[in-house]
Amino acid sequence: MEPKIVTYTKGYLVVLLKGYSPERFLNICSSHNINIWNLIHTEEGYQFCITIADFRRLKPIVKKTKTKLIIRNRYGFPFFLYKYRKRKLFFAGICLCLGIIYIMSLFIWDIHIEGNYSYTEDVLLDFLKSKDVIHGMKRDDVDCSAIEKMLRSEYNDVTWVSASISGTRLIIQIQENFDNMVMLETDAPSNLVATKDCKITSIVTRSGTPLVKKGDIVAEGDILVSGIVDITDDYGEHIRSEYVGADADVYGEVVYEYEDSQPLFYQKKVYTQNQKIAYAIRAFSNRLYLYAGKINFESFDIETEQNQLHFGSSYYLPFFLEKCYYKEYVYEQVELSKEEVEKILQKNLKEFLENLIEKGVQIVGNNVKIQIDGKKGKASGKVMMIVPVAKTEVIEAVIERDEILNEYNRNNN
Numbered sequence: 463m464e465p466k467i468v469t470y471t472k473g474y475l476v477v478l479l480k481g482y483s484p485e486r487f488l489n490i491c492s493s494h495n496i497n498i499w500n501l502i503h504t505e506e507g508y509q510f511c512i513t514i515a516d517f518r519r520l521k522p523i524v525k526k527t528k529t530k531l532i533i534r535n536r537y538g539f540p541f542f543l544y545k546y547r548k549r550k551l552f553f554a555g556i557c558l559c560l561g562i563i564y565i566m567s568l569f570i571w572d573i574h575i576e577g578n579y580s581y582t583e584d585v586l587l588d589f590l591k592s593k594d595v596i597h598g599m600k601r602d603d604v605d606c607s608a609i610e611k612m613l614r615s616e617y618n619d620v621t622w623v624s625a626s627i628s629g630t631r632l633i634i635q636i637q638e639n640f641d642n643m644v645m646l647e648t649d650a651p652s653n654l655v656a657t658k659d660c661k662i663t664s665i666v667t668r669s670g671t672p673l674v675k676k677g678d679i680v681a682e683g684d685i686l687v688s689g690i691v692d693i694t695d696d697y698g699e700h701i702r703s704e705y706v707g708a709d710a711d712v713y714g715e716v717v718y719e720y721e722d723s724q725p726l727f728y729q730k731k732v733y734t735q736n737q738k739i740a741y742a743i744r745a746f747s748n749r750l751y752l753y754a755g756k757i758n759f760e761s762f763d764i765e766t767e768q769n770q771l772h773f774g775s776s777y778y779l780p781f782f783l784e785k786c787y788y789k790e791y792v793y794e795q796v797e798l799s800k801e802e803v804e805k806i807l808q809k810n811l812k813e814f815l816e817n818l819i820e821k822g823v824q825i826v827g828n829n830v831k832i833q834i835d836g837k838k839g840k841a842s843g844k845v846m847m848i849v850p851v852a853k854t855e856v857i858e859a860v861i862e863r864d865e866i867l868n869e870y871n872r873n874n875n
Contacts, residue, residue: 473514473538476500480507481529490523514540570599570632572770572778577636580619580821586634589616598746598780601627609634618657618853619821629776638821651705654687654852656680660714663848670708686712686852705857714851717844720814720830724806725838729793733763736790744768744782759790803839807832811841824848 479487484507491498496519501510512520524531546552573590575583590596593612595604606625613623613636622637654670662678670687674680687708693701736759741752764786771781798806811830818825827846832839 469513470538473536473540474511475514475517475533476509476511476535476537477517478504478507478509478532478534479529480532481527483527484508484529487523487527487529490527491520494519494523496520509534514538566779567630567777568601570601570604570627570630571597571780572631572772573597573634574631575634575636577638579638581617581638586613586636589613595632601630604632619850629774630778631776650707651689651857652707652854653685653689653857654708654710654712655855656682656684656686656712656714656851657853658682658714658716658849658851660716660851662686662712662714662851664713665710666712667708667710669706670710672710674712680714680851686710689857708854710852712850712852713848715826715846715848716851717846720811720841720843720845722807722810722841723838724798724803724810726798726800726803726834727837728796728798730796731791732794733789733791738788740786740788742784742786744784746780749784757788759788761792762788762790764788800834800839803834804832807839807841815845818847 481487488498488501488508496512496516498510498512498516501508503509520531573587573595575586578586589612590609593609595609604625604627606627609625610623613620613634619638620636624635626633659681660679662674662676662680664676665672665674665686667687669691670689671691672687674684674686680686687710689706689708691704691706693704695701738755738757738759740755743750743752766787767785768782770778771783772778815825815828825845825847827844830841830843830845832841834840
């Protein structure tokens with residue numbers, strides 16, 4: 463039996479079979495490969511479903527078996543078209559709607575980012591926007607490989623990026639890691655350079671020539687592992703130099719200047735029980751309010767819940783249904799004791815350190831001090847931590863030399 467969608471497209475009939483020899487009729491249909499389904503016996507006779515094409519083949523069989531066929535119902539796309547054949551504007555609207563949906567499917571309407579921890583979605587979207595990766599861009603203009611390389615090169619602690627297109631969505635999956643240094647994927651000769659001023663605590667080299675050792679003090683931009691490898695003979699004399707992509711795990715002790723403050727007197731925002739709700743439809747950058755009363759609040763915050771129109775999990779459209787909450791608030795003068803200020807500053811410092819530890823950072827020292835005067839409390843000091851401190855930097859001079867040699871060889875050929 464054909465799939466339902468195929469049967470509906472071709473059209474089918476519900477038929478009642480009556481007459482002298484219905485069993486013989488059914489046997490002949492089977493021998494002629496005429497497809498009949500949903501066969502049931504009723505008080506009036508046999509009822510079954512049959513396609514339009516097979517129904518047209520029944521005339522000689524009906525005459526031969528002296529039976530009678532009565533059409534009970536008609537289903538399928540051909541009958542739908544016949545029923546609404548005079549409503550041309552209706553079909554024109556359907557075609558127009560399908561055309562708009564097709565055109566919309568050629569663009570990216572949702573950029574979905576997963577796995578981000580240190581960087582908020584807004585920060586990553588702003589960076590992508592600066593690189594012309596935006597909502598509404600053509601699907602054909604999206605270069606997933608280029609997006610992956612841009613994110614890895616811009617954010618040193620982003621060690622893995624995957625960009626893919628699903629329907630009208632651009633899905634970007636990232637992984638942040640402080641435990642292992644992952645070298646950027648490149649076939650070009652490259653060095654590993656320092657990303658921060660630090661003291662080297664460990665270095666494990668897989669390829670390239672290490673230029674520093676444990677205990678060395680380096681500055682940001684210094685070469686840690688060179689992509690130039692000298693080849694020597696048995697006597698230690700230099701034969702030639704080879705260029706490779708430097709690869710190593712390099713960790714260093716970094717000093718972070720920590721600062722935080724908390725005033726003893728400040729204006730605290732206190733929300734009242736008054737709020738108003740407004741509904742709106744947003745298409746692209748235009749917003750149409752469906753219901754919005756007059757807002758009489760002197761001070762208020764707006765919280766917005768929005769749902770993007772989509773079909774399934776991958777076909778998103780640039781249309782949003784928004785629900786806006788207008789919440790009134792007033793300011794109250796708050797005075798904290800020195801003990802309360804100290805607890806707040808200690809709590810903030812503890813959360814900061816725990817956040818670093820969760821990301822794999824090793825804390826080796828903490829000399830943050832808290833001081834409180836008559837106006838505010840201040841926490842300041844240095845936090846020593848061990849983090850990966852190397853990034854890949856392509857050796858441009860080698861690439862330029864290779865391009866010149868390739869051009870020279872092509873000319874000779």
